[in-house]
Amino acid sequence: MPASPVRPATPGVTPDVTCADAGCAGFTASRRRVLGGLALGGLTTITGSTVVTMSGAPALAAEADDDSVLVVLSLRGASDGLSLVVPHGDPAYYAARPRIAVPSDRLVAKDGFFGLHPSFTPLLPMWEARELAAVHATGLPVANRSHFAAMEELEDAAPGSPERSGWLNRLLGESGESRAVEGVAVGGGAAPTSLFGEEPILSYPTLAGATLAGDKPSDSRRTRRTALERMWASDGSRMGRAVQGAMSAIEDLRVGAAQANNAASYPRSDLGSALATVAQTLRGDLGTRLVTVDHGSWDMHSNLGTLAGGRLVGMADTLAASLAAFFDDLGSVRDRVTVVTISEFGRRVAENANLGLDHGWGNAMLVAGAGVSGGRYHGRWPGLQNTTDADLTVTTDYRSVLAEIVAARFPGASLPQVFPGFTRERVGVMTGQ
Template sequence: MTALPPTGAGGPCGCPEYAALSRRGFLRGLGTTGLAWSVGSAVVSTAGPVAAASSPDGAAPGSVLVVLSLRGAADGLSLVVPHGDPAYYAARPSIAVPAERLLARDGFFGLHPALAPLLPLWQAGRLATVHAAGLPVVNRSHFAAMEAIEDADPGSPERVGWLNRLLGELPGSSPLQGLAAGGAAVPTSLFGPEPVMGFRSLESAGIAGNDKWDPAGARVRSLERMWGASGTPMGRAFRSAMQAVGDLEPARRQPDRRTSYPDDDLGGALASVARTLRGDVGVSLVSVDHGDWDMHTDVGTLERGRMRREADSLARSIAAFFEDLGPLADRVTLVTISEFGRRVAENSDRGLDHGWGTVMMLAGAGVRGGYHGTWPGLRSSADADLGVTTDYRSVLAEVVAARTDASPAVVFPGFRRERVGAMLGQ
């Protein structure tokens, strides 16, 4: 492998590409999915028939998959520490996590101490990690790597994400089946012909103008008359949007347990997702973004710093989410994914530059707990990467096979998955 130069450039991120990512990705989505229409704070992509929740064989009826994207390239070597590999400590004299402080430690791996809120899931056998996972080819561009991971169909000229392909394999009739929560833009994974919805929060999803200044609902009635019989893409978008907003009402009636989550964007997004799922409105696929993991500087220590902050938010939010779900947790599987990992060696700013392999985490229904994956070994040189021994699609395909009745071969075209063993029955 040819070593590439470090990508860091000071500041909290150091990547102008990453800073501009959200807006650019949204604009690209508008141009490639037919239409993504914003009505109030709701975003609905409408370019084909509506689908709804799946009832797969071997999984609880109404199984739900939540994909949590760790934006900015999360350092898997900090989250799940290979304390048994001496190169880890040689490469990180300032930021390595001491072996004696690790949680759920076995002879080789251990969890970052900030992940302590996830220990009940780990002890119950409902939390798994897959290390050295990622794209099969090195890609150090945030934007290009996110596109590749979320399309999951290398070489295809079509702009259809893997979650949208999965959506097309599930039967049903709810416009809320595919949901992007916590942001204004629908991610690449949900782009495609199947309609999906996105909202920043459950409370903010609504029709613009349908507020206290329009108590008689004149705005909604006017929109219904204007677009009710239109066969245009815009007409279909408005009808889907209005139906989706109306179908969210049972979720809005659910208790709001936001105060049990961290007071940040991820906590708010997962609180809205849990409340929506408890409302039983037909959601089966959810995408959520989290944080800024692009840590070229100041990764920090166990007590403070960016890694501690992001890992703490991640762990407390996931733990609160499964607690909030109650009995519904037996139907929900959550998987984390990041566009790539970080270099093995720390840089001169006590940060980490763009790397390759990282760790994926799985929690909830159908998960076979423990550490999974094939360890490639580390080198401590400045340009060394954690290699990829598990294609990320093998992990996702295993989840699809275990928790839905969809064909992984359709969701991941041309890909032959390898057994990972992180899901029961696989």
């Protein structure tokens, strides 16, 4: 089966326009209320460090009863699933990694074949409570060792399809509603491909930093906002409604910012800060349902290291401690939240001369929180080979994991719409699936 090509830009289609100074896009929303009116198609406004991307689709009037939340945590740079979820029962693992293999006697949550990296000790209570599971040998159906091409293919999740949107944006379109901050990318930089599409999304590094472009914290008169209100308040056009909506969206974020930010209880890292903001957003009860967070870089061609030091142990420590703090911070909304980790591909089985690992294929995914069939390792193990160019073979298409989560947590969504042309296989990582 040939690899699915990365789709080039569509000829004649103008990329999204950034119009921060014009305040030209937004959406009408207020706390726990639905959108009103139309948003502008194809325009993006950057409101301070916040991005509001709008579609031309009309707002829908119904609010779903299901308040499930999915957080997609991307381990950018291609994490090594064989180090995080160790197949200690496969002798080829230790033969292929004489210097960097994780010792069997140091593993946690260990069964007769698999065990978790010891950095995951903070997550053991969730494992023992059956709120955390791992799925091994997952990934793209055909190996793709280009970071950028693999990330795009992974986040589109529609190889061979004419769809030019990300799978999370398509899931937003299946929700039957358009609520305030329903789809959110938290962290620095642009929103990921998975959220790109017609449905409105927000992107911000912190709730407290969300502001209209041109607003100055020192300006108590809020000159920028006042000018926009005078110009557009009585304008019933699409542009007028969009500008009014952008201002309303900022007010919603301020409601969320009134929640305590417990970042001090997280590791001091970009991931800790981002997950603290996600928890703050969810406790603000704004209607957020889909969230993306990036954590990287996991691209460790050299100095991946051992338990005594190196790059991986520090990254794994941060990942596990941040996730543990996040679930503790969720409070009363914890039973609504499911987290899944994803990475563009895995690493080779055999270590290289630089105490690192080169680009591979199969990987492991972690699934935690609500609805998870936890305390178990899922997937079909293909066996490892101790050769220079050996990969962990993918036996579970990553979309089967995502589709099972969607089916369990968003049962009203159409899987053929979210994952066009794909028929999922049962994984068993979610209860009732």
